[in-house]
Amino acid sequence: MKLSSDNPFKKETELATDTQIEAVIAPTGSLQRSASLVRVKEGFIRTILLACAGVSILTTIGIIFVLFSNAVYDVAPDRIGADGKVKPNEAFFQIVSPVEFLTETRWTPQYAEKHFGILPLVCGTLMISGIAAMIGIPVGLCSAVYLSEYATPRARSIIKPVLEVLAGIPTVVYGYFALVFVTPYLLKPLIQDVLGFDVGVFNAASAGIVVGIMIIPMISSLSEDVLRSVPRSLREAAYALGSTRFDVSTKVVVPAALSGIIASFLLAIARAIGETMAVTIAAGQTAVVTGNPFESVATMTSYIVNVSLGDTELGSIEEKSIYAVGLTLFMMTLAMNIISQFVLRRFREVYN
């Protein structure tokens, strides 16, 4: 340490500092663990945090168990009825063969003549998800490209929160919007009056359109994240080769982020498949295999709502059928999620 001899004050302060440092860093006491309150408290906090993390896992396991035990194989013991006969608890697929479920084209569990073919419901779901994807994917991707490549920081600071508001609108409002605005003021004048196709009060197109709008914020915010994660050096290299902003966006940035963008599409489609309230309100309840988007269709979700809200007898085949439909829906969205996770993981490898 260098001390200036002509400044006694400085000398003192430096010495004081040195003493302080010694006091702080000097080794103290034993290294033995103290069997004190601190350890109990730490253990308690750890348990609470673990329990919170466990809630969602346990819920998922519980839901899968309920779906399987009602749809595939009932594990509950047989009941003895009032007349002394054994009444077996049977799951849906113990009554209806999976082959009929997957190949039959009629879905009429609530009629006297019951048919259990999931195809009309899958058809309705896919039609609405398809329309939603046709609207949500291009608009969502273009807004993502705008936000990431074109927008000034000021424009971004306005548009991003607005998109987030769109994501926060309750889905029941979207359903109502489809029923009282999209169908009467958009589809009827355009499709029915101009093109001459009949448009029903309930129809797949209006539901698809609002679900498409609903998934725009999801696609744009997820895609924007992956677009922005494309290294700036790659953009600069493209600009330095005489690219316009559009060249840079479409020929370099979007291709480089493609797997992340596709993952965002898949997640959004999974959301569209699972969307319930807007579809139940706007699409109607007609379980048919059809290619006409302007007539009423039933989706897997809207069927489940319909049965859950109706006066269906507990233990009846209608009641059991919703578990089979729910299982099918779960499988579809799970598959989409797994595929998108897989695609995303491959994306991350490119730039790490």
Place this chain on the structure above:
Amino acid sequence: MNTTLNDPMDELAPTTSSEPATEKTERFVKPVAPVEIPETASLSVDAATKVCTRNLDFYYGNNQVLFDVSLDIPEKSVTALIGPSGCGKSTFLRTLNRMNDIIEGTRHTGEVLLEGTDIYASEIDVVLLRKRVGMVFQKSTPFPKSIFENIAYGPKVAGLRNKARLAEIVEASLKRAALWDEVKDRLQDSAMALSGGQQQRLCIARTLATNPDVILMDEPASALDPASTARVEDLIFELRKNYTIVIVTHNMQQAARVSQQTAFFFQGILVETGVTKELFTNPVEKQTEDYITGRFG
């Protein structure tokens, strides 16, 4: 680092611990050039000016990073920009093809002239400018596409669709960048699979494919191993016969090896510029001398 080079620090270090202090001091201040100066490090006097800047000031927001820089860059030669980190040499380089335009909040005063035309004038198309003034970056930046697609990118965005012509350009550019023999059998493979040195030569080839007159290089070899660095330097040396090259480098040996003119920047000011051989052996300014003898930086 190439083993045949003197490290500037070697000049400063005492050879033995018993060396007298006076001699150490003597060695310390002696104005010796720590780098070998090849005969090529000089310029023919009649070279025409390709690019020049006049009284260029440059700002990031309110932060001025270039002060009144006026520099003439002669055609078909290599001009090296040297100076410590943060001295503004990269910023200066990026003003020459308006690369700074894509950064928010930058502005400049003064002129940058390419063959007498102010490139910041309102009627200048910056896309066309960057085709004539290409750029190679410190970090190699191959697009995640095939080798062929990487080279063909520039001509394609310029509107060329003819496949035979594109193939010709790809081959010629790769040959000129001394990469053709290594990749000719795998043009459709991903460019990301090439080694670091190959990627950098690919980026140079990609720049050549747009047929520029001027090539800007921002520390093109600083992330490469010695063997790859030597190959890139050889390539720069070769390219100067056809192109005007401006290279930013932290490595003074590299500046001496590849350039004919050197400009020394310090704290945003162009301190000294001159024929490389002159500047390294007989610097005019004290700051230049201190920097090239390894006193700071």
